[in-house]
Amino acid sequence: MGSRLGEDPVRPERRRACRQNERCDGQGSLKIKNTMIDLTDKVTLITGGSRGIGAACIELFADADSRVAFTYRKNQASASELIASLSPKRQIKAYAVDIESEQDIKSTVEKIITDFGKVDILVNNAGVWKYGKVDEMSLAQWEETIRINLTGAFLFVREVVPSMKKNKFGRIINISSTAGQRGEAFYSHYASSKGGMISFTKSLAAELAGSNINVNCVAPGWVETDMTSEVLSDKDYKTKVENEILVGRIALPKDIAGPVLFLASELARHINGEILNVNGGSVLCG
Numbered sequence: 001m002g003s004r005l006g007e008d009p010v011r012p013e014r015r016r017a018c019r020q021n022e023r024c025d026g027q028g029s030l031k032i033k034n035t036m037i038d039l040t041d042k043v044t045l046i047t048g049g050s051r052g053i054g055a056a057c058i059e060l061f062a063d064a065d066s067r068v069a070f071t072y073r074k075n076q077a078s079a080s081e082l083i084a085s086l087s088p089k090r091q092i093k094a095y096a097v098d099i100e101s102e103q104d105i106k107s108t109v110e111k112i113i114t115d116f117g118k119v120d121i122l123v124n125n126a127g128v129w130k131y132g133k134v135d136e137m138s139l140a141q142w143e144e145t146i147r148i149n150l151t152g153a154f155l156f157v158r159e160v161v162p163s164m165k166k167n168k169f170g171r172i173i174n175i176s177s178t179a180g181q182r183g184e185a186f187y188s189h190y191a192s193s194k195g196g197m198i199s200f201t202k203s204l205a206a207e208l209a210g211s212n213i214n215v216n217c218v219a220p221g222w223v224e225t226d227m228t229s230e231v232l233s234d235k236d237y238k239t240k241v242e243n244e245i246l247v248g249r250i251a252l253p254k255d256i257a258g259p260v261l262f263l264a265s266e267l268a269r270h271i272n273g274e275i276l277n278v279n280g281g282s283v284l285c286g
């Protein structure tokens, strides 16, 4: 996500041109035939799966025949709806967890390993994005974001890595953000948590490679989800955001889920410690 957007007269034209091109309008269905991505026998744990990017990941991973355990905080209705929409052939199960509770995470991962036997792939996706001026932010506000977005990811990693080490296989994909690389005004706690996610990813990649556990990061730009719906309900602001994105549109959740699935697949087996930017070219990170 980004906060300060300048005018660029060239970009609206590029956006219009892009919209005439069916391949990049984002409205056409994203057809993926998983002939190369086969996660049969794999168990994937996705945090924050009840909505948005997490829900899109669940759909794609289930399509690739993975068994999927996912967590949510309190949105049981969405979690149940999602399960009902997926083929009953696949084992998909939801777990309510408060990511701010170490004990809750510990007991949830224990339950998942009892139910599924193992965890092969972890997608650390759950997160919050809350506005806060740095000179007005309470310590509690700062710590809440860090606890949910960064400490929560650490705790899930700590709890699943023994299962991965035992099976000598693991894939961890952490969801960061453009904010984690370039910062974000009025969201310094969020940007810090997402920057932390990047160095956490690189550290784990170095530490766990010997156990055949690859750790990578996906850093989305703007995505149309509940997280951004209020900000993007301002039509003028939304247009400005779109004008900043080279492909001319804001991502849909499935635009992020595809790269996450790729990183979990054998196609990406030689990628480790990498930050995959998925932002339509809005931030060109080196």
Ligand SMILES: NC(=O)c1ccc[n+]([C@@H]2O[C@H](COP(=O)([O-])OP(=O)(O)OC[C@H]3O[C@@H](n4cnc5c(N)ncnc54)[C@H](OP(=O)(O)O)[C@@H]3O)[C@@H](O)[C@H]2O)c1
Pocket: 001, 047, 048, 049, 050, 051, 052, 053, 054, 071, 072, 073, 074, 075, 076, 078, 097, 098, 099, 100, 125, 126, 127, 128, 129, 148, 175, 176, 177, 178, 219, 220, 221, 222, 223, 224, 225, 226, 227, 228
């Ligand atoms: N949307 C964007 O533009 C964007 C851009 C860059 C990065 N990201 C990152 O992508 C990830 C997913 O974002 P999203 O837009 O899909 O978010 P979202 O639609 O707001 O969904 C957030 C998910 O996280 C769960 N969650 C939130 N707080 C939790 C807590 N304390 N304990 C347990 N679960 C909790 C929610 O569960 P409930 O449904 O039960 O509340 C929900 O499943 C986040 O890490 C976000 O920072 C998003």
